[in-house]
Amino acid sequence: MIDLHCHMLPAIDDGAKDLETSLQMAEIAVEDGISITVCTPHIYPGVFPNTLAGIRRAAWDLQCELLDAGIPLQLTYGADIQVVPDLVQGLQDKTLPSLHGSRYFLFEPPHHVATPILADLLYNVLLAGYIPVITHPERLSYIEADYDLFVNAARQGAWLQLTGGSLLGAFGSRAQRAAERFLADGVTHVLASDGHNLDGRAPVLAEARDAAAAIVGEEEAWRMVLDRPHAVVSNAEPDSVPLPVGLVGGIRRRKRVKKSWPARLFNR
Template sequence: MVLVDTHNHLLPGIDDGAKNIEETIEMCKIAADDGIKKIVATPHYIKGELETEPSVIKGLVGEVNKLLQKQGIDIEILPGHEVFVDPAIPQLLKDNLLCTINNSKYLLIELPMGSTPKYIEELIYSIRLNGYVPIIAHPERNVEIMENPNLLYRFIELGAMAQLTTWSIQGNYGKKVQETAEILLKHDMYSLIGTDAHSPTKRRPKLEKGINLVQQIVGIERANLLMKNAELIIENTEVNNLLPKKIQRQKGLFSFIKKIVNK
């Protein structure tokens, strides 16, 4: 199995990730030491604010790959975008203004942290209708999903996929995010795992620790599925998704007493 990171902000100087090529190369060295063989560069795309064109991304990817080969670092960089949700995404895809993951049908999208837009269900449907598959990055960090994890179940029902971030399951974003990640993981709502790395010092490109935690929570077989899916996605083939399970709310004390009395 080839270890693939499908969410990474290592391209130099184009978003809040690596500041320069030196940081890019350092991030690649860290990833290589962690066993990662392929990285999808996913700089942010925010309509009206940060609109890096696919040609720029692919040009930078080519330059970085040449440097990596020259320095003997055994990693290949692939093009992508992390697209902040917007009703215009289907048209942007038609106009070839977005980078899907390695030119596949899979598109990494990002929800706002505080809410889910009212149009999100229609957006997922429209993206699917146009032949693409939206992958929701780090849904465990969205406040509404933290409060009601079944929101993500609904998005998956409509044809979206979800990506777990290693820092979330490790507790680096706080206990609530970590707990939400574990809940979603135990209910088979994730299809893959990525680093969402931004630098060589803070949010580092390392998968191994996160994968080990996933193995402890849901077992080696299901952890392997998340890793294998990343490989299938960059090959533009169908993934091996588990069937997500809706989360049943815990019944209160009154319900428990009523059940005993009625026996």
């Protein structure tokens, strides 16, 4: 499996507190069946002022530590990007990192206060050729009122990413119900761990994949943790893997996606 959203880098945001925690998180991910993790610390002005250069260096340093420790986890990097000024410009000039340098990037809406400019932001980044992967909409405190906004965003070309733990009740019954609704409506593209630590927010996906399979079927559940994440890190076209059934009126015939690991960003 490929985890597109994980806070594994040590002491860079509210994720892993130190290197030892990062190494243990990596071991947990590998034991769960994850082979590639995209390290995506927060970029949140005034709280987590991370930069592309700093994230890239931290990911490289952690990859070296994993190699030394014999932990077979491939890392790359991106960021969990909050609503920031000049979002499109930041992606274009690479001050804001996309996922593995691709056209896809994690976009984190405000957790507790809906922003009236969200639809305009999504439209502008789509128009510029980027694909926002909207993180954990099921966990937003206002999701019941704004559910259709996120479904419409998906219909316009954004991708929706649910947190695996939401399906298992880790964030309460409201988030679980919303996650199940997104899956049942056939508008979910990706499951990710959003792992932050070793216990309540561990970087695991297998159990959540099974829970998703009970709603959308085995093949579609695997698309959420393997095929679509692979398309992201390969910078493939959004339709290189069938889109969720609720967005296309039916699962189309699956296109083949080359399974080789793409060129490593660290050498770019």
